[in-house]
Amino acid sequence: MRQFLHGLIAPGKVPTPTLPTPLDYAGLSREELTARITARKVERNAVILGHNYQRVEIQEVSDYLGDSLGLSQEAAATEADVIVFCGVHFMAETAKILSPEKTVLMPDLRAGCPMADFVTGPALRRLKEEHPDAAVVAYVNSTAEVKAESDVCCTSSNAVAVVKSIPRDQPIIFVPDRNLARYVQQRTGRDNIIAWDGYCYVHDDMVLDELARARKAHPNALVVVHPEARSELLEAADIVTSTAGMVDVAEKNDAVIFGTERGLVDRMKAQFPEKTFVPLSGAAVCGNMKLNTMAKLAWCLDHGRHEVVLDEAIRVRAHRALDRMLELSGGWSAPTQEEAALELAGVRPSGCGCS
Ligand code: 13P
Numbered sequence: 001m002r003q004f005l006h007g008l009i010a011p012g013k014v015p016t017p018t019l020p021t022p023l024d025y026a027g028l029s030r031e032e033l034t035a036r037i038t039a040r041k042v043e044r045n046a047v048i049l050g051h052n053y054q055r056v057e058i059q060e061v062s063d064y065l066g067d068s069l070g071l072s073q074e075a076a077a078t079e080a081d082v083i084v085f086c087g088v089h090f091m092a093e094t095a096k097i098l099s100p101e102k103t104v105l106m107p108d109l110r111a112g113c114p115m116a117d118f119v120t121g122p123a124l125r126r127l128k129e130e131h132p133d134a135a136v137v138a139y140v141n142s143t144a145e146v147k148a149e150s151d152v153c154c155t156s157s158n159a160v161a162v163v164k165s166i167p168r169d170q171p172i173i174f175v176p177d178r179n180l181a182r183y184v185q186q187r188t189g190r191d192n193i194i195a196w197d198g199y200c201y202v203h204d205d206m207v208l209d210e211l212a213r214a215r216k217a218h219p220n221a222l223v224v225v226h227p228e229a230r231s232e233l234l235e236a237a238d239i240v241t242s243t244a245g246m247v248d249v250a251e252k253n254d255a256v257i258f259g260t261e262r263g264l265v266d267r268m269k270a271q272f273p274e275k276t277f278v279p280l281s282g283a284a285v286c287g288n289m290k291l292n293t294m295a296k297l298a299w300c301l302d303h304g305r306h307e308v309v310l311d312e313a314i315r316v317r318a319h320r321a322l323d324r325m326l327e328l329s330g331g332w333s334a335p336t337q338e339e340a341a342l343e344l345a346g347v348r349p350s351g352c353g354c355s
């Protein structure tokens with residue numbers, strides 16, 4: 001690796017070392033980066049939490065892989081001093097909200113979620129003023145400020161259960177995903193959900209034609225679609241579930257068409273090369289998730305950057321909404337022996353107590 005000194009050094013001047021950048025790690029091989037990450041992790045008592053959409057090599061060095069619910073449960077439960085979050089910004093923020101005493105790091109601060117940016121705190125406050133009786137349900141794909149304005153959070157795996165926990169006659173403001181809101185509306189039969197007009201570009205761009213083509217090419221495959229997709233795709237799917245639910249489907253079936261981001265499909269294909277796993281859409285790539293690289297992860301652990309910092313008043317209010325969700329989802333404790341046996345038998349969904 002080249003020296004971590006940038007710029008020209010005038011003769012006789014003492015050079016001022018500047019912080020290295022991830023580019024300084026570009027010459028390191030994948031093995032060298034893995035060794036460096038593993039060693040630093042132990043030194044710092046750090047845990048790496050990775051979302052299912054991360055690059056395969058990042059998934060391989062993650063201590064815990066999962067969907068948003070599993071990752072937030074893990075963030076709340078971990079005994080590590082440092083949480084390195086390989087995902088997008090709202091996920092790292094959620095970890096900080098739940099574990100304020102821990103240092104939460106992100107390899108690339110620019111890894112945001114465009115869906116989360118559809119709604120802001122002030123905009124949500126205005127809508128709440130128009131519907132003062134409504135309960136506010138915030139999909140975790142939202143900023144800490146939006147969570148602070150909400151009564152309860154939900155993820156793709158527990159949204160239906162969370163909405164069912166709210167009295168049927170009470171209106172609900174659901175932010176920011178219109179597709180998930182519509183799915184929940186259909187599954188609960190409620191007609192009093194006021195949905196924000198946000199969406200995920202990765203899932204919203206998937207179209208029925210692609211699904212039909214994939215089915216024609218693989219007539220025996222199960223079609224599993226993420227609830228962030230449009231309603232016509234959800235209606236045409238065999239199963240609608242979160243990314244962790246999709247991993248479960250992949251483990252139990254030989255042929256699957258995945259209506260979600262490529263990162264999950266790539267890992268499943270690497271894990272089960274003998275099975276037929278195909279993406280519903282080859283274009284379903286979340287550029288934000290892919291901003292995290294092994295070089296940035298090694299840099300992040302070496303230099304303790306970038307740290308996620310939150311306003312304490314916002315954090316405390318956001319914590320309430322997340323806590324309520326975790327209570328409704330079986331909290332964050334590890335499954336008991338009995339629950340683990342039920343999970344194995346397929347009776348209880350793994351990592352989620354919201355059945
Ligand atoms: P999951 O909680 O299902 O992993 O979804 C998170 C996400 O960002 C999907 O786009």
Ligand code: SF4
Binds near residue numbers: 115201202
């Ligand atoms: Fe956000 Fe969509 Fe990327 Fe998920 S896939 S992080 S919802 S932009």
